[in-house]
Amino acid sequence: MSQKFEEKPGEGTVKLRVRRGVGSDPATDRFDEFVVPMEKGMVVLNAIHYIQAHLDPSLSARWNCKAGRCGSCSAEINGRPRLMCKTPVESIEGDVVVEPMKAFPRLKDIVTDVDANWKVAAMIPPFTPKPGAGEIFRFYQQDVDRSREFRRCIECFLCQDVCHVVREHEADYVGPRWVVKAASLDMHPMDGLNRSKFMKDKGGLGYCNITKCCQEICPEHIVITDDAIIPEKERVVDREYDPLVWVYRHLRGSKEAEAQSFRATGGAP
Amino acid sequence: MGLRSDWKYLLPYELLEPNWRLWSFVAVLAVGFWAVVAFPVAQFAGYIDPFYSPTVLIVPLPGVFRLTCYAYRKDYHRHLFKHPQGCSNADRGEAAGRKYTGERNAVFQLENFHRYFLYAGIAILPFFYYDFGYSLVYSGQFVLRLGSLVLLANALMLTGWTLSCHAFRHLVGGNIDCYSCVAAGNARKGIYDKQSWLNSHHEALAWISLLTIVFVDLYLRGLAAGLPIDVTFLRF
Ligand code: SF4
Ligand code: SF4
Ligand code: FES
Numbered sequence: 015m016s017q018k019f020e021e022k023p024g025e026g027t028v029k030l031r032v033r034r035g036v037g038s039d040p041a042t043d044r045f046d047e048f049v050v051p052m053e054k055g056m057v058v059l060n061a062i063h064y065i066q067a068h069l070d071p072s073l074s075a076r077w078n079c080k081a082g083r084c085g086s087c088s089a090e091i092n093g094r095p096r097l098m099c100k101t102p103v104e105s106i107e108g109d110v111v112v113e114p115m116k117a118f119p120r121l122k123d124i125v126t127d128v129d130a131n132w133k134v135a136a137m138i139p140p141f142t143p144k145p146g147a148g149e150i151f152r153f154y155q156q157d158v159d160r161s162r163e164f165r166r167c168i169e170c171f172l173c174q175d176v177c178h179v180v181r182e183h184e185a186d187y188v189g190p191r192w193v194v195k196a197a198s199l200d201m202h203p204m205d206g207l208n209r210s211k212f213m214k215d216k217g218g219l220g221y222c223n224i225t226k227c228c229q230e231i232c233p234e235h236i237v238i239t240d241d242a243i244i245p246e247k248e249r250v251v252d253r254e255y256d257p258l259v260w261v262y263r264h265l266r267g268s269k270e271a272e273a274q275s276f277r278a279t280g281g282a283p
Numbered sequence: 284m285g286l287r288s289d290w291k292y293l294l295p296y297e298l299l300e301p302n303w304r305l306w307s308f309v310a311v312l313a314v315g316f317w318a319v320v321a322f323p324v325a326q327f328a329g330y331i332d333p334f335y336s337p338t339v340l341i342v343p344l345p346g347v348f349r350l351t352c353y354a355y356r357k358d359y360h361r362h363l364f365k366h367p368q369g370c371s372n373a374d375r376g377e378a379a380g381r382k383y384t385g386e387r388n389a390v391f392q393l394e395n396f397h398r399y400f401l402y403a404g405i406a407i408l409p410f411f412y413y414d415f416g417y418s419l420v421y422s423g424q425f426v427l428r429l430g431s432l433v434l435l436a437n438a439l440m441l442t443g444w445t446l447s448c449h450a451f452r453h454l455v456g457g458n459i460d461c462y463s464c465v466a467a468g469n470a471r472k473g474i475y476d477k478q479s480w481l482n483s484h485h486e487a488l489a490w491i492s493l494l495t496i497v498f499v500d501l502y503l504r505g506l507a508a509g510l511p512i513d514v515t516f517l518r519f
Contacts (some may be wrong), residue, residue: 159463203460245453
C-alpha cells in the first residue's frame with residue numbers, strides 16, 4: 015500500500031510494464047514501459063486507458079463494463095490472474111506488470127482468444143428437466159442455494175488460466191469453470207441428468223488434483239474447489255467407485271438418467 | 284493481495300502456508316514411529332498416549348485417512364510433486380515438461396476410497412473419548428487434571444477434523460439435489476449447512492489435530508520423564 019498516494023491524491027506516477035506482441039509471433043513479443051500519473055482509486059484498467067489515450071493508441075486491451083461484471087478484462091497482473099478493472103494500482107508494490115493470460119492463444123498485446131471455452135461449453139450435457147418436472151418449475155430457496163453460488167460466474171476464465179492442468183498440460187480436462195457449470199446443473203433441483211460418468215470419462219475430472227488455485231483467484235469468490243469440484247468428484251465416486259452405492263442403486267433401481275451422449279463439437283482446450 | 288484478511292499479516296507468512304502441514308505430517312510420521320518404537324510410553328498415571336490408543340496401533344487406517352484427505356492431497360500435490368507449487372507465476376514452477384496424470388493413475392485413483400477411511404476414522408473417535416474418561420477415573424476416584432483436558436482437546440480436534448471431511452459433507456446432504464423432495468429435507472439441509480461451515484475450516488483442523496496428537500504424546504513423555512507439568516483441579 016503506498017500511503018503517499020492516499021495523502022496526496024493526483025500526485026506521483028506509476029510505471030507499467032505491458033507485455034505486447036502480435037499472435038504467437040516471438041519476434042514481436044516484448045515488454046513496453048509506460049509511466050502513468052497516479053489518481054485516487056485508480057485501477058489497472060484506468061492506467062491502460064491512459065496509455066491508449068495519451069501514450070500509445072496501438073495498445074490493445076479488451077474491456078467492457080469497468081465494474082467486474084462482464085469478465086472481459088482478464089489478464090495476469092504481476093504474475094497473478096486478475097481482472098484489470100478490479101485491481102487497484104495502490105495494491106501493487108513497485109511496477110505494475112501486465113501480461114496476457116498464458117493459457118489462451120494471444121491475439122494482440124493483452125487480448126487473448128478464449129473461444130476454446132465455447133467448444134467445451136457445448137460438450138457439457140445441458141439442463142434436462144427431470145420426469146414430472148412439469149411446465150412450471152416449483153421449488154424452494156433451500157433447493158437452489160448451492161447452484162446459485164455458481165451463477166455468479168462472469169466467465170472471465172481466470173480460473174482456466176490459473177489451473178495448471180489447462181495451462182501446462184495437453185490434458186482432456188474441461189477446466190474449473192466448466193466443472194462449476196456441470197455442478198450448477200447437477201445440483202439443480204429440477205435437473206434429471208447425472209453427469210458423473212461424463213465428467214470422469216470425457217470431462218477429465220480426475221486431472222484436477224484439488225490444489226485450489228482456481229478457488230484462490232476467482233474474482234466472484236466462488237468456492238470452486240470445495241463447493242463444485244470436490245462435490246463433483248464425490249458424485250463420481252458414488253457412480254464409479256463406491257461398491258456400496260453401486261449395490262444400493264441396483265437394488266433400488268435408479269431412475270436417474272445418465273448423460274452418456276453429449277453434443278460433442280470439440281475437445282477440451 | 285487482498286486475499287488474506289488483515290490479521291493474518293501479523294503472522295509469519297510461512298505459518299499459513301500449507302507446506303507446513305505437509306512437512307509436519309511427514310515429521311510426525313517419522314519421529315512418531317521412532318519414538319513409539321524406541322521409547323514406548325504407552326500410558327502414564329491413567330493417561331493413554333494417542334499413539335498407542337488401541338485401534339491406532341492395530342490399524343494404520345488413520346494414516347491412510349490423512350493420506351487420502353482432500354487437505355493433504357492439496358499439500359502433497361503442491362509441495363511434493365509441485366503440480367503446481369503455488370498459484371502466481373513467480374512461485375508456481377513450470378511443470379509443462381513433466382508427465383502429469385493427476386488423480387487418474389492406478390495409485391491415485393485410490394483417493395476415491397477416502398470415504399471408507401472416513402468410516403474407519405469415525406469408528407475410532409470414541410476411543411479418544413474413552414481415553415479421556417479413563418484418565419478421570421483410573422484411580423477409582425474422580426480426578427480432573429490438566430492432562431485430562433489435554434486429552435479432551437485432542438479428542439475434540441480429531442472429531443472436528445474427521446467430521447469436517449469433504450466425503451462426510453457429501454454423505455450428510457451434499458448428495459441431495461432437491462431437499463424439498465426428500466424425507467426430512469429441511470433437517471438435512473440444516474445439517475449440511477452446519478457441516479459446510481465446519482468443512483470450510485477443514486484444512487486448519489487437519490493441521491491442528493495433527494499437532495494436538497503430538498502435543499499429547501510430548502506431554503505424556505514429559506510426565507514420564509518427571510517434569511512437574513500436571514495440575515490437579517478436582518479430586519473426589
Ligand atoms: S468461476 Fe470465477 S474465475 Fe472462473 S470463470 Fe467464473 S468468475 Fe471467472
Ligand atoms: S483445484 Fe483443480 S481445477 Fe482448480 S486450479 Fe487446481 S487442478 Fe485446476
Ligand atoms: S471490464 Fe468488465 S469485468 Fe473488467
